[in-house]
Amino acid sequence: MCAIASKMRDRSKGHTVSFSPKVFLPLTQLCRDFCGYCAYRQTPRQVRQPYMSPEEVLETARVGENLGCKEALFVLGERPEERYFEARHWLRDRGYESSIEYLCQMCALVIRETSLYPHSNPGTLTYRELQALKEVNASLGLMLENTSLRLCGPRGPHEWAPSKHPHKRMETLRLAGELKIPFTTGVLVGIGETAAELVESFEAIRNLQEEYGHIQEVIVQNFRPKPDTPMEHAVEATEAETLRTVAVARIILGDKMNIQVPPNLFATGNSRSYRVFLNAGINDLGGISPATIDYVNPEAPWPRIAFLKEEMKALGYELRPRFPVYPEYLFKESGYLCTTLRNRLIADADKEGYVRQ
Numbered sequence: 001m002c003a004i005a006s007k008m009r010d011r012s013k014g015h016t017v018s019f020s021p022k023v024f025l026p027l028t029q030l031c032r033d034f035c036g037y038c039a040y041r042q043t044p045r046q047v048r049q050p051y052m053s054p055e056e057v058l059e060t061a062r063v064g065e066n067l068g069c070k071e072a073l074f075v076l077g078e079r080p081e082e083r084y085f086e087a088r089h090w091l092r093d094r095g096y097e098s099s100i101e102y103l104c105q106m107c108a109l110v111i112r113e114t115s116l117y118p119h120s121n122p123g124t125l126t127y128r129e130l131q132a133l134k135e136v137n138a139s140l141g142l143m144l145e146n147t148s149l150r151l152c153g154p155r156g157p158h159e160w161a162p163s164k165h166p167h168k169r170m171e172t173l174r175l176a177g178e179l180k181i182p183f184t185t186g187v188l189v190g191i192g193e194t195a196a197e198l199v200e201s202f203e204a205i206r207n208l209q210e211e212y213g214h215i216q217e218v219i220v221q222n223f224r225p226k227p228d229t230p231m232e233h234a235v236e237a238t239e240a241e242t243l244r245t246v247a248v249a250r251i252i253l254g255d256k257m258n259i260q261v262p263p264n265l266f267a268t269g270n271s272r273s274y275r276v277f278l279n280a281g282i283n284d285l286g287g288i289s290p291a292t293i294d295y296v297n298p299e300a301p302w303p304r305i306a307f308l309k310e311e312m313k314a315l316g317y318e319l320r321p322r323f324p325v326y327p328e329y330l331f332k333e334s335g336y337l338c339t340t341l342r343n344r345l346i347a348d349a350d351k352e353g354y355v356r357q
């Protein structure tokens, strides 16, 4: 399967492997939901304030900008204002009705004040919220995780996370398709799913892509057990299982799909096994930050970009920085990006749509 998958990747992507130089902005770590594996989620008592202030957003964005980043990755828990009065009050005191409204303003601030391009992951979204976010984001993201309803059942990892109900997530992905928003999604491997459920999840993503054409990238992310979470003793997927999943993803999703494995999740100790995923058909290493930690997997540092470049070269691949929107969508005329962002991106890109070096 790996041989087939890697041939498929070579046919469409050649020997280019991309990554997005990014800065990570955890706009809020509060969340309405409880996922069994999540260590990103915090309670109001654990945080200094419910949301990053505009000053903090700008300060962090500028650090990234100075280090050559292009993506401002905004990550949020799911609608914390629905659970915590601290979040509600913080927003209302500043004139915002919701986290999404505040997020829109922060994306606009970053666009206005820096050369970065926002990519937001704020959870499930309504049609109107997607419409508003499209104006101030180069692309948006929502992990499908898995289409399995079983995982939302008793003792499943998503039992207490209504936003992880696959129908809700598929609905956000579908609405984003209607609105022509370049979209990143993916699966989480090792949270109790079966191999058949992974296949079904990739098929669901492929069907969306066939209908709307807006899925720019699929992430195959392996679950890692975190201390002090309900799943801290769960057994994570082995490298071989993840390798098989990546190959299956490429075979189901086809030559053209951009498939990513985050390199920091496979770079523990001396092991840099992310390299093996090239053999299973990946063509992207995702967002890598020279400025901030991975707040979702804080124990896993990103490899240095210069080092990755050398490694890829030794394996016969060229590592190229991309924007949070893939080149395919940058040059599409049919309304995938708002005009202002598109013009700015095109001015910033080389003729193939990668970051001009």
Ligand code: SF4
Binding pocket: 031, 032, 033, 034, 035, 038, 039, 040, 041, 076, 077, 078, 161, 163
């Ligand atoms: S994974 Fe996302 S939705 Fe689930 S608890 Fe963590 S922040 Fe909330």
